[in-house]
Amino acid sequence: MTDQTSDRGFRRLVALVVLIVALAAVYVTKEFLTTIMLSVFMTYLLYPVHQFLHRLTRRRSLSSFLSILLVFAAFVLVATSALSVMATEVSNLSGSEEMIVRHVSSLTSFMDELAGSRLSGPAARWYDQLSDLPAKLLTWGLSILSEGLSGLLSDLPIRFAQFMMAVFFTYYLLVDGGQCVWKGVELLPERALVDRFLLEIHSIYTSLFNVYFITSMLSGLFAAVGFFLLGIPYPVLWGSLVAIFTLIPMVGPLSLILPMSIYYILGQDYLRAVLLLILGVVVLTIIPENVLRPRLAQQGASIHPAVTILAYTAPLFVVGLSGIVVGPFLYGFLLAAYRTAASPSMAESGGSVEANEDELPLCPDSKRPAQ
Structure with missing residues (x-):
C-alpha cells in the first residue's frame, strides 16, 4: 500500500514537472509561433x-532542398529587379528635378488662376482653405513612411532570423512532416476523430494556402507576359507585383492596372491604356477567379469566398502583415473543427469513421507507421 501511494505521488510529481517544463517551453517559444505558422504555410505552398x-x-531531402532553393532564386530575381528599377528611377528623378518643380509650379499657378476666375464667395474661401491640403497630406505621408521604414530597418535582423528559422522548419516538414504527424496521432485517443479532423484541415489549408498561392503566381506570370507583349518596361517586376497584389484580398491586380492605365491615358497612349484594362479585367481577374481557382479548388475543400476574405483581411488590422499567415491558419483550424463535429458520417457512425491514410498532412503520400 505504501509503495502504491509512493508511486502515485512520484507520478504526480513527474506530471507536475512535465507541465511546468511544457509551460516554460511555450513561454520561450511564443515569439516564434508566427514563424511556426509561416513554416506550415510555406510547406503547403512548396x-x-x-x-x-x-x-x-526519388530523394525527399534533395527535392526539399531544391524546392526551397527555387524560392530563394525567385526572391533574388524580384529583389534584384526592384533594386535595379529603383536605382534607375531615382537617377532619372534626380536628373529631372528642376523640370518636375516647373511642372508642379505651372500646374499650381493654373489651378489658382482657374479658381480665381471661376470661383467666388464661399467656394473661393473653401478653395483657399483646401489649397494647402496636398502639401499637408504629403508631409503627413512622408512622416508615416519615414517611421515605417525606420521600424522596418530596426526589426530587420529579427525578421531575417525568423525567416531563416521558418526555412529550416519548412525543410524538415517537407522531408518527414507526414511521419511526424502519424507518430503524433498514434499517441492520441479518439483516433477516428483525429483522423477526420486532419483530413478536413488538410483540405482546408490546401484551398487557403496552396490554391490561393498558385492562382496568384499564375496571375503574375500572365501579367508579366502581357506587359512584355505590350512593351511596358520592367515586365518581370510588374508581374511580381501583380502576383503579390492578387495574393492580398480586397486589393487585386486592378489596383495596379488602373493607375498604369491612367498613366498611359495622361501620356496620350490610348491604345496601350485600353489593352492594359482588357489585360487586367479579362486575363488577370475573370479567368483566374472563374476558371483557374475553381478548377484548382476541386482538389481541396469548398470554402465560401467570404471566409477566405475574412481569413486573409481581418487579421491584418490586428497583427499586421503577419496576419496573411496567422489568419488563414486560425480560421482554417476552426473551420476544420466545425466540419469534423458536424460531419454526417461521424454522427451516424458514432465517431468510428477513419480517414484515408493517403490523404492526411503534411505529406499525403506518407504511410501510417506499422503497428
Whole structure:
C-alpha cells in the first residue's frame, strides 16, 4: 500500500514537472509561433513543387532542398529587379528635378488662376482653405513612411532570423512532416476523430494556402507576359507585383492596372491604356477567379469566398502583415473543427469513421507507421 501511494505521488510529481517544463517551453517559444505558422504555410505552398521534384529525384531531402532553393532564386530575381528599377528611377528623378518643380509650379499657378476666375464667395474661401491640403497630406505621408521604414530597418535582423528559422522548419516538414504527424496521432485517443479532423484541415489549408498561392503566381506570370507583349518596361517586376497584389484580398491586380492605365491615358497612349484594362479585367481577374481557382479548388475543400476574405483581411488590422499567415491558419483550424463535429458520417457512425491514410498532412503520400 505504501509503495502504491509512493508511486502515485512520484507520478504526480513527474506530471507536475512535465507541465511546468511544457509551460516554460511555450513561454520561450511564443515569439516564434508566427514563424511556426509561416513554416506550415510555406510547406503547403512548396508541396506541389516538392512532389514534382521528388518524382524526378526519388530523394525527399534533395527535392526539399531544391524546392526551397527555387524560392530563394525567385526572391533574388524580384529583389534584384526592384533594386535595379529603383536605382534607375531615382537617377532619372534626380536628373529631372528642376523640370518636375516647373511642372508642379505651372500646374499650381493654373489651378489658382482657374479658381480665381471661376470661383467666388464661399467656394473661393473653401478653395483657399483646401489649397494647402496636398502639401499637408504629403508631409503627413512622408512622416508615416519615414517611421515605417525606420521600424522596418530596426526589426530587420529579427525578421531575417525568423525567416531563416521558418526555412529550416519548412525543410524538415517537407522531408518527414507526414511521419511526424502519424507518430503524433498514434499517441492520441479518439483516433477516428483525429483522423477526420486532419483530413478536413488538410483540405482546408490546401484551398487557403496552396490554391490561393498558385492562382496568384499564375496571375503574375500572365501579367508579366502581357506587359512584355505590350512593351511596358520592367515586365518581370510588374508581374511580381501583380502576383503579390492578387495574393492580398480586397486589393487585386486592378489596383495596379488602373493607375498604369491612367498613366498611359495622361501620356496620350490610348491604345496601350485600353489593352492594359482588357489585360487586367479579362486575363488577370475573370479567368483566374472563374476558371483557374475553381478548377484548382476541386482538389481541396469548398470554402465560401467570404471566409477566405475574412481569413486573409481581418487579421491584418490586428497583427499586421503577419496576419496573411496567422489568419488563414486560425480560421482554417476552426473551420476544420466545425466540419469534423458536424460531419454526417461521424454522427451516424458514432465517431468510428477513419480517414484515408493517403490523404492526411503534411505529406499525403506518407504511410501510417506499422503497428
